[in-house]
Amino acid sequence: MRIGVIGTGGIGATLTYKLGTAGHTMRVANTRGPSSMTALASKSGATPVTLDEVGRDVDVLITSIPLGRVPALRPIIDRLPAGVVVADTSNHLPQRDGHLKDIGMSQGVWIEQQLGRPVIRAWNALVQTTLADKGRPPGAPDRLAVPVAGTDPAAKKLVMTLVDDTGFDPVDAGTAEDGWRMQAGTPAYCTDLTADQLQMALDLADPEAARVRREAILAIINSWERNDSFFDDLVALNRATAGLHRLFGGQES
Numbered sequence: 001m002r003i004g005v006i007g008t009g010g011i012g013a014t015l016t017y018k019l020g021t022a023g024h025t026m027r028v029a030n031t032r033g034p035s036s037m038t039a040l041a042s043k044s045g046a047t048p049v050t051l052d053e054v055g056r057d058v059d060v061l062i063t064s065i066p067l068g069r070v071p072a073l074r075p076i077i078d079r080l081p082a083g084v085v086v087a088d089t090s091n092h093l094p095q096r097d098g099h100l101k102d103i104g105m106s107q108g109v110w111i112e113q114q115l116g117r118p119v120i121r122a123w124n125a126l127v128q129t130t131l132a133d134k135g136r137p138p139g140a141p142d143r144l145a146v147p148v149a150g151t152d153p154a155a156k157k158l159v160m161t162l163v164d165d166t167g168f169d170p171v172d173a174g175t176a177e178d179g180w181r182m183q184a185g186t187p188a189y190c191t192d193l194t195a196d197q198l199q200m201a202l203d204l205a206d207p208e209a210a211r212v213r214r215e216a217i218l219a220i221i222n223s224w225e226r227n228d229s230f231f232d233d234l235v236a237l238n239r240a241t242a243g244l245h246r247l248f249g250g251q252e253s
């Protein structure tokens with residue numbers, strides 16, 4: 001498949017590498033231009049391009065930038081042919097993105113409104129170290145799962161095959177409106193679950209509990225140093241606050 005990626009941070013660069021080494025033809029762009037992506041290009045086989053060029057001749061465009069910047073992508077999205085599937089990885093972090101008064105319950109719906117187009121939300125509910133290090137081949141007993149939400153069934157199916165290519169079992173998390181079930185504070189969000197566990201976690205999501213947990217988790221991690229264990233500690237905190245040891249066993253630290 002021909003895939004464009006916008007964003008070369010922890011998630012965008014890892015997706016470019018994983019999908020490129022899985023055999024897809026990759027184009028990748030960021031705000032700084034092709035010269036900033038030489039290392040990623042040689043490692044992944046991707047072609048570094050400008051933001052103007054990233055949507056040319058692609059079947060799928062993956063956007064992986066801070067959610068507050070998503071509206072700036074509208075001119076690029078407006079130029080895409082109708083058949084190109086758009087997938088997005090972003091999450092709303094108020095301390096980074098600011099308060100977005102019209103964000104509503106589902107961030108996926110907000111993203112669709114900003115981009116004026118159906119969007120499939122994927123890879124938002126795993127931390128960058130899980131994406132980079134914990135992918136496994138299909139059928140592996142310890143293979144983790146990634147929720148995928150979006151309203152267009154064919155587009156969602158296609159993005160689910162790409163999730164599989166990155167080493168994770170894709171789990172259908174419903175429509176764009178249902179996507180709140182895989183946002184910060186829910187049991188499905190960045191908790192490193194297998195497919196069966198993730199399905200249960202999606203079903204267990206409660207909007208008010210998610211809101212309270214999200215605020216508490218943000219308050220706690222804002223006091224943490226960004227050291228090597230940051231993302232492992234974040235997954236452990238998410239699992240503990242969601243009470244997942246009660247459901248799935250194991251010690252929570």
Ligand SMILES: NC(=O)c1ccc[n+]([C@@H]2O[C@H](COP(=O)([O-])OP(=O)(O)OC[C@H]3O[C@@H](n4cnc5c(N)ncnc54)[C@H](OP(=O)(O)O)[C@@H]3O)[C@@H](O)[C@H]2O)c1
Nearest residue numbers: 007008009010011030031032064065066067090091127128
């Ligand atoms: N990090 C995680 O563990 C994680 C997990 C799940 C989801 N997410 C979400 O996924 C998204 C990407 O996360 P990240 O950690 O990879 O972000 P990041 O490290 O901050 O990288 C952001 C990337 O977006 C690019 N960018 C910013 N504004 C842009 C614009 N207007 N047009 C084009 N490109 C733009 C930046 O370009 P430059 O490189 O030129 O600055 C950079 O490459 C975020 O919404 C994040 O919340 C992150």
